[in-house]
Each structure stands twice: as structure tokens, then as C-alpha cells.
Amino acid sequence: MQNCTCPSCGATVVFQSRVSILSICEYCGSTLVRHDLNLENIGKMAEVQVDGSPLQLHAEGRYRGIHFTLVGRVQMRYTEGLWNEWYLLFDDLRNGWLGESGGTYAVSFLTKVAEAIPRFADLRPGDPVVLRDQSYEVTQVEQAVCISGQGELPFQIGPAYSAPVVDLSGQGNNFATLDYSEEPPLIFMGEYVEFEDLHLSGLREWNEW
Numbered sequence: 001m002q003n004c005t006c007p008s009c010g011a012t013v014v015f016q017s018r019v020s021i022l023s024i025c026e027y028c029g030s031t032l033v034r035h036d037l038n039l040e041n042i043g044k045m046a047e048v049q050v051d052g053s054p055l056q057l058h059a060e061g062r063y064r065g066i067h068f069t070l071v072g073r074v075q076m077r078y079t080e081g082l083w084n085e086w087y088l089l090f091d092d093l094r095n096g097w098l099g100e101s102g103g104t105y106a107v108s109f110l111t112k113v114a115e116a117i118p119r120f121a122d123l124r125p126g127d128p129v130v131l132r133d134q135s136y137e138v139t140q141v142e143q144a145v146c147i148s149g150q151g152e153l154p155f156q157i158g159p160a161y162s163a164p165v166v167d168l169s170g171q172g173n174n175f176a177t178l179d180y181s182e183e184p185p186l187i188f189m190g191e192y193v194e195f196e197d198l199h200l201s202g203l204r205e206w207n208e209w
Contacts, residue, residue: 001014001015001016002014002015002018003015004032004034004038004039005039006025006027006028006030006032006039006041007030007032007039007040007041008025008028008030008041009025009027009028009030011025011026011027011028013025013032013039014152015034015152016069016071016089016152017071017087017089017095017152017154019095019154020034020071020072020087020152020153020154021033021034021153021154021155021156022034022149022152022153022154022155022156022157023039023072023151023152023153024045024149024150024151024152026057026150026151028044029044029045029047030043030044030045031043031044031045031149031157033156042156045148045149045150046147046148047148048073048075048147048148048149048150049075049082049147049148051075051082051084053084053100053204054200054203054204055070055073055084055086055098055100055200055203055204056070056202056203056204057070057071057072057073057150057151058070058071058202059200059201059202059203060200060201060202061198061199061200061201062198062199063088063090063096063107063193063198066090066091066092066094067090067091068088068089068090068091068096069088069089070086070087070088070098070151071087071088071089071151071152072086072087072149072150072151072152072153073085073086073087073149073150073151074087074146074149074153074157075146075147075148075149076144076145076146076147076163077144077145077147078142078143078144078145079142080101080102081101081102082101082147083099083100083101083102083144084099084100084101085097085098085099085100086098086099086100087151087152087153087154088107094109095109095110095154096108096109096190097109097188097190098198099177103195104192105192105193105194105195105198106175106190106191106192106193107190107191107193107198108175108176108177108188108189108190108191109188109189109190110186110187110188111131111132111176111187111188111189112187113131113132113187114132115130115131115132117178117184117185117187120141120164120166120178120180120185123138123141123166123178124138124141125138125139125140125141126138129168129176129178131168131176131187131189132189134170134171134174135170135171136168136169136170136174136175136176137168137169137170138166138167138168139167139168139169140166140167141165141166141167142164142165142166142167143162143163143164144162144163144164144165145161145162145163146161146162146163161181162181163179163180163181164179164180164181165177165178165179165180165181166178166180172191173191173192173193174189174190174191175189175190175191175192176188176189176190
């Protein structure tokens, strides 16, 4: 954990993850990029849109027996509406993501694979993709756009940040996402989970939704 001072309002900004490079000040909304102990203010972050999510920063939960905290959030827009990607910090020092869209929840982790990844422009729903010797099928191809963010994140974002993504469905509850916002693409692999199985606490009150 590292404490810094917001150069805009003087509030304390806490980085809980050692790999986080960006934080949105909770007090003034400034988007701050970390350079060692110094913070660079790159502008104001847009307010997150009300979406009825019961989750919020600093909520806690458990996944496969390991405690985690929600330390960041990216709010994205795609053709069917909004979705959230919550940045998770686990007690075993792993970093992961909790995807939330329309009451569906999925936990994933950045994963390296040996297979060559098809180009974004070449993929269509129904296409087969193999990752780590596992078979997947393309379910959705999206040109998503960032609306807003909160907390700390391991990469730099801003309004209109573009994320071409491809969702893949595997066996059982397994899924993967190919994120073409970087080159080579980022691969996130994980599984869909039931809300109750995450044992979440510190959620928003009903009258705050």
C-alpha cells in the first residue's frame, strides 16, 4: 500500500496494488497517473452513470476461498447497454477482474497463452478459438467505449477510451475475453459465477442504487 497526495486538491490517494498506475481521486475526480512517488494530473474523470449496481469501491468478497477487495472500476458502453469491470486485489497478491452486466457476474485473470490470436477484424460469432488447448466459441464481437472509471487501475483510461473486445464461451461456465485495446491483444480467462457464491459485503444500500 502506498499513500500519495493528489496534486489537485491535496487529498490522500492510496494505491493498494503495486501494479496500479492510475487512480481517480475520490474527492475531486482528478485522473492521476503514478510515476514512482509523484502523481501526474491528466484531467477530470467523467462521473459514472447510475446503473443499479449493488457493488461499490472497497466492497469485499471471496472467490475460491481467497478474500478480495474491489479497488477499481471501469464503466463501459456496448451495443446492449453498460457493463462494469471491477478491479480486484486478492489477499494472495493476485489481481483479477469481476465483470458485471445485467445481473451476470464473471471472474477473470490476465492470462498468457501460446496460441496465435486471430485479428479482431477476422472474428465473427460462432467462430472457434483455441486457448491453452481449450476450445472456445466466439459469442460476441464489440467495439466498446469507456464512459468512466473509479479507484485505482493497472492501465491508463479516459472518456472515449476504445476497447475492441471479443467474448468467448468455453465448456461449462468457462469464458475468455480478447481485448484488442493493446498489441498484442490481452487475454482474460475465467468463469461465470453466481452472485451469492462471491460472499460479498460492504455493498450499496438499496436506496443508493
